[in-house]
Amino acid sequence: xxxxxxxxxGQLYGKYGIxxxxxxxxxxxxxxxxxxxxxxxxxxxxxxxxxTTTLAFxxxxxxxxxxxxxxxxxxxxxxxxxxxxxxxxxxxVLIAALVAVVIGLILGALTGFIITKFHIPAFIxxxxxxxxxxxxxxxxxxxxxxxxxxxxxxxxxxxxxxPIPMAIIIMMIAFAIMWVILNRTPYGRHVYAVGGNPKAAExxxxxxxxxxxxxxxxxxxxxxxxxxxxxxxxxxxxPGAGLSYEMDAITAVVVGGTSMAGGSGTLFGTLVxxxxxxxxxxxxxxxGVDSNVQKIVKGVIIVGAVIIDVVTKASAKKAR
Amino acid sequence: MAHEEYVLEMRDIVKVFPGVxxxxxxxxxxxxxxxxxxxxxxxxxxxxxxxxxxxxxVADEGEMYYKGKLIGPHTVQDTLxxxxxxxxxELNPVLEMTIAENIWLGREPKNGAFVDFxxxxxxxxxxxxxxxxxxxxxxxxYELSIAGHQLIEIAKAISVNASVIIMDEPSSAIGDKEIxxxxxxxxxxxxxxxxxxxISHKMDEIFKIADDITIIRDGKWIETGPAEDYxxxxxVARMVGRExxxxxxxxxxxxxxxxxxxxxxxxxxxxxxxxFRNISFQLHAGEILGFAGLVxxxxxxVMRAIFGLDPLSSGQLFLNGxxxxxxxxxxxIEKGIAMVNEDRRAYGLVLGRxxxxxxxxxxxxxxxxxxxxxxxxxxxxxxxxxxxxxxIAHENVEAGTLSGGNQQKVVLAKWLVGDVKVMILDxxxxxxxxxxxxEIHKLMTEFAREGMGIIMISSELPEILGMSDRIVVxxxxxxxxxxxxQEATQENIMKLATKGVKKDE
Numbered sequence: 001x002x003x004x005x006x007x008x009x010g011q012l013y014g015k016y017g018i019x020x021x022x023x024x025x026x027x028x029x030x031x032x033x034x035x036x037x038x039x040x041x042x043x044x045x046x047x048x049x050x051x052t053t054t055l056a057f058x059x060x061x062x063x064x065x066x067x068x069x070x071x072x073x074x075x076x077x078x079x080x081x082x083x084x085x086x087x088x089x090x091x092x093v094l095i096a097a098l099v100a101v102v103i104g105l106i107l108g109a110l111t112g113f114i115i116t117k118f119h120i121p122a123f124i125x126x127x128x129x130x131x132x133x134x135x136x137x138x139x140x141x142x143x144x145x146x147x148x149x150x151x152x153x154x155x156x157x158x159x160x161x162x163p164i165p166m167a168i169i170i171m172m173i174a175f176a177i178m179w180v181i182l183n184r185t186p187y188g189r190h191v192y193a194v195g196g197n198p199k200a201a202e203x204x205x206x207x208x209x210x211x212x213x214x215x216x217x218x219x220x221x222x223x224x225x226x227x228x229x230x231x232x233x234x235x236x237x238x239p240g241a242g243l244s245y246e247m248d249a250i251t252a253v254v255v256g257g258t259s260m261a262g263g264s265g266t267l268f269g270t271l272v273x274x275x276x277x278x279x280x281x282x283x284x285x286x287x288g289v290d291s292n293v294q295k296i297v298k299g300v301i302i303v304g305a306v307i308i309d310v311v312t313k314a315s316a317k318k319a320r
Numbered sequence: 321m322a323h324e325e326y327v328l329e330m331r332d333i334v335k336v337f338p339g340v341x342x343x344x345x346x347x348x349x350x351x352x353x354x355x356x357x358x359x360x361x362x363x364x365x366x367x368x369x370x371x372x373x374x375x376x377x378v379a380d381e382g383e384m385y386y387k388g389k390l391i392g393p394h395t396v397q398d399t400l401x402x403x404x405x406x407x408x409x410e411l412n413p414v415l416e417m418t419i420a421e422n423i424w425l426g427r428e429p430k431n432g433a434f435v436d437f438x439x440x441x442x443x444x445x446x447x448x449x450x451x452x453x454x455x456x457x458x459x460x461x462y463e464l465s466i467a468g469h470q471l472i473e474i475a476k477a478i479s480v481n482a483s484v485i486i487m488d489e490p491s492s493a494i495g496d497k498e499i500x501x502x503x504x505x506x507x508x509x510x511x512x513x514x515x516x517x518x519i520s521h522k523m524d525e526i527f528k529i530a531d532d533i534t535i536i537r538d539g540k541w542i543e544t545g546p547a548e549d550y551x552x553x554x555x556v557a558r559m560v561g562r563e564x565x566x567x568x569x570x571x572x573x574x575x576x577x578x579x580x581x582x583x584x585x586x587x588x589x590x591x592x593x594x595x596f597r598n599i600s601f602q603l604h605a606g607e608i609l610g611f612a613g614l615v616x617x618x619x620x621x622v623m624r625a626i627f628g629l630d631p632l633s634s635g636q637l638f639l640n641g642x643x644x645x646x647x648x649x650x651x652x653i654e655k656g657i658a659m660v661n662e663d664r665r666a667y668g669l670v671l672g673r674x675x676x677x678x679x680x681x682x683x684x685x686x687x688x689x690x691x692x693x694x695x696x697x698x699x700x701x702x703x704x705x706x707x708x709x710x711x712i713a714h715e716n717v718e719a720g721t722l723s724g725g726n727q728q729k730v731v732l733a734k735w736l737v738g739d740v741k742v743m744i745l746d747x748x749x750x751x752x753x754x755x756x757x758x759e760i761h762k763l764m765t766e767f768a769r770e771g772m773g774i775i776m777i778s779s780e781l782p783e784i785l786g787m788s789d790r791i792v793v794x795x796x797x798x799x800x801x802x803x804x805x806q807e808a809t810q811e812n813i814m815k816l817a818t819k820g821v822k823k824d825e
Contacts, residue, residue: 180691183692184691184692185691185692186684186685186688186692189677189680189681189684189692190681190684192670192673192677193670193673193677193681196670196671196672196673197666197669197670197671197672199666199667200666200667200668200669200670201670201681202629202649203627203629203649203659203661203667203668204649204653204681204682204734205648205649205650205652205653205654205682206649206650206681207648207650263670263672263673264672
């Protein structure tokens, strides 16, 4: 039966296009942008994306489920500031990290619960959380920057293990764990099933609400980890930090080929998408492009990526 | 030339859908001022014919005459302007708008560039009063019941001054009181010379209102005649009067065991959907229990509730004599109950995922060795591929790319890799080609032989008669009778399915 052998450009792009784009961008940058090729700069690219890429792993789960979280920036500030205060008060980075994860879980649980229980659109819920968490961050810090972090906290964001930045190590550990969960556990398969067809998932004994709730818990843990990376890098708890980080995270996921309609996407794609976004940011900075122009470019990229997703989906459907 | 005595004439209408000749040379002659009832089984082609008349579909062959004139290709808008209005089986009112706005939607009276609300509301109120409908034109649609929506839909049809009004099972969702109002309106329209085309399955209704009857069977025109020439028995006999050829691989030597599953007094009250009441039946091991009835009889709804997809308001379920509680699909599956839904694209498969993923989806726990062992899954997929003769190039092919028959086999495989005691099959062969159909029937026989209890909902009478050991016939949410294989015929099933249910309970 040849019905199974049909391949079309849409499907091909979905599988390999992202690597081709990464390769092209990398080669062009290396050839034409002065300073891009240096090892120091390449390390900078990775360091700059560690925080948002860690977020993007959680966002991948959420977006495969057909949901969204747009409150990352504020969540980072809220959780990170509290973690910094705990660190300053106790002198322990472990307790600070633990508190961060607990708060991340609480925010994730709250979001997941309200979305699944009351069927409130994830967009609205996390829009509300954006405002609330930012308010919370300013409130707990009284608007002041928290300084005096222990060196071990700063190490998370700035330190090196051998030649490799600690933040990159943490990001890759998060990637490995999330990859295993998504690809090698029943929960991961359930995520794809619920995102692809919630009715069929339910008729297969899967509770879409439960799967979604757990995804926001995982997302919360990653936000907590990411907040440690951010505050560690800043060497202080800044209540205004993390502004528009959700933009970079979601852009990485979408550029990485995860469909906003849910049901498809990979963590590997997200990682590649994050690197692409990181390179584009880096190149613009090297070339001295105005930061506001950079924002416009980012906006164009995210819409372009979604257009590509929708168009390739339509062509794949037509081929059917 | 068309005959002047008919307001609407359809000649030799043919309509082909992929894989099926939905209409094959259908004739229809509608006289003005008469109620013309179209009779036929599920899938006979009644609704398709109506949709060709009103322009939703375009016929592949045949001619349509309206008021003596040949009508070429036409759209819904064209027919409405010509004076043919249709009331659909499923209504789509804009709930947040008023009655008047709904009635004039898309053809609002204008005063210059603006909607003339004053005229719209006064005209609507006049219309409602004239039709004895107890509503205000300014009421919002959501304040009305489903029956109310149906009445407004009728008012809308009347407001266009139609010469022909098509009503596709308008009484299926409304109570006796509203049916009374509906019939009054039908009679008054008829007396004003309007022709009514009416689709119904209810015998008592048909003989109350019909002047003419046209019978369609399997897409073919059977006959047309005055209602006086018929009685319910004759009508049913003509509707189902096909020859039964025994193409079903039913093995009557399969041993029927003990009762494996029992449902007692299952009821779904209004708050939960309210689509059935007092449903009781037993299922034996090795038995294929057929559920017959017209579309909308509540068969799927009963099974969905048993499987935990919809809530059950009251009633008891027993598995091997022990009472079980099912609150969600997970609990049903844990107890060995499986369901293949009628809409396999919506409920059976995750279309964008591979065969590998779809087949393993229900029983992922089985493949855990610390983490998921994809090799083990592949072995099971291979087994199922051979057992069910699934024609796929590779297990990583997306489920959405398969043909209907192969998709259905993947859905079956999804359940068979686990331990199933009770298999519910809702329209298991709908939209599947003949070859795959008979393969699925063979598999059902095999499952039964291994001691599985099978519940099969089917709207195809030959399939029901061919495969079932016993047949439960439902109508409007209640069981009208249970027939043994020996006593079951197309006629007595249809009689039970169209008997008429008292609604005063």
